Amino acid sequence: MLITDSAALAAFCAKIAGAPYIAVDTEFLRERTYYAQLCLIQVAYGPHSAAIDTLAPGLDLTPLRALLTDPNVIKVFHACSQDLEIFFQRFGAVPGPVFDTQIAASACGHGEQVGYAALVREIVGLELDKSSQATNWSLRPLQPKQVTYAIGDVTHLCVVYERLMVDLDRTGRHAWIAEDMTGLLDASRYAVNPDMSWRRIRIRGADRRALAIARSVAAWRERTAMSRDLPRPWVLHDDAIAEIALNAPEDREQLGRVRALKDGFARGGDGQAVLNAIRQALSEPQDQWPALPERRAPIRGHEALVTLLQALLRLRCEANDVAMNMVASREDLDRLATEEAPDVLALKGWRRAIFGADALALREGRLALTCTAGSVTAIPLG
Secondary structure (H helix, E strand, C coil): CEECCHHHHHHHHHHCCCCCEEEEEEEEECCCCCCCEEEEEEEEECCEEEEEECCCCCCCCHHHHHHHCCCCCEEEECCCHHHHHHHHHHHCCCCCCEEEHHHHHHHCCCCCCCCHHHHHHHHCCCCCCCCCCCCCCCCCCCCHHHHHHHHHHHHHHHHHHHHHHHHHHHHCCHHHHHHHHHHCCCHHHCCCCHHHHHHHCCCCCCCHHHHHHHHHHHHHHHHHHHHHCCCHHHHCCHHHHHHHHHHCCCCHHHHCCCCCCCCCCCCCHHHHHHHHHHHHHHHCCHHHCCCCCCCCCCCCCHHHHHHHHHHHHHHHHHHHCCCHHHHCCHHHHHHHHHCCCCCCHHHCHHHHHHHHHHHHHHHCCCEEEEEECCEEEEEECC
């Protein structure tokens, strides 16, 4: 069912208002805009499913917002970060509670960051037709094939969710994913802070002065991209910000020498705005400039120890049928190898039980890895 009017949407939401869960997906475009253009929302539970045309004139989404924010209804997504960001921007709230089937699949032995089509193939036994995935969802009227594809995503998602719940019940692994699911509801993940946007830019050889300039210029770019609803690189590319930060141009002529800038940028209003941002950064007290990232001296044997920890991680994850990246990240392993008491998830809760405790034992010489008949085995020592 394709919903294009407010009465039909209200009736549909009323039918599934008491459901224990709903499967949700979106179709959107963001190649030419800062904010994602939400084109379609798909919702399903049991025999009820619909594609909601968010671009339909006059469509009142209030009943849908109420459903998405109902604390008694679990919202099931697959790889939901972008969807939640869009809903946060559109409704001013993060839908919750949330169940992400990609996270759950990692805890149930389906691999790391498994894609939706692969998960449907494994669990439902269907090969999805993804030919409509890359279509322009903003064009109207929508084609029947598009609507069928869109609704199919959420109807299959219901089956995937119920099968994963059976697996989680059988293995007792609900607690394994609870923290990750709760973390998805943190609104700070989706709220934009322009003054922190410089952190995503790589600037090699930067000192604190360069970082201060990058922070000021990147904040200007973020606010400008938001106000014009344009992708960040269309306003100013990361490479340009890095070069500006390192060279600190003082006037339009010097700014025009930045290779990564578009022709004419330095002569226009944006060029002057960037120069103003540079001056603002340099006028700040130096003790307020961003601190340089801490650089730790290399530790002898670090990579060899990490390699052993990776082997142990793989061994334990294969034995427990869980994705490696759900138990420990590369950063976790680095810290386990170089810090006496690292504060990492791998040493907490169920992760410690299946890997963290043995990782400490390996590091401290109380556990060894050996190969027997082509298989790696962990042997306690002492």
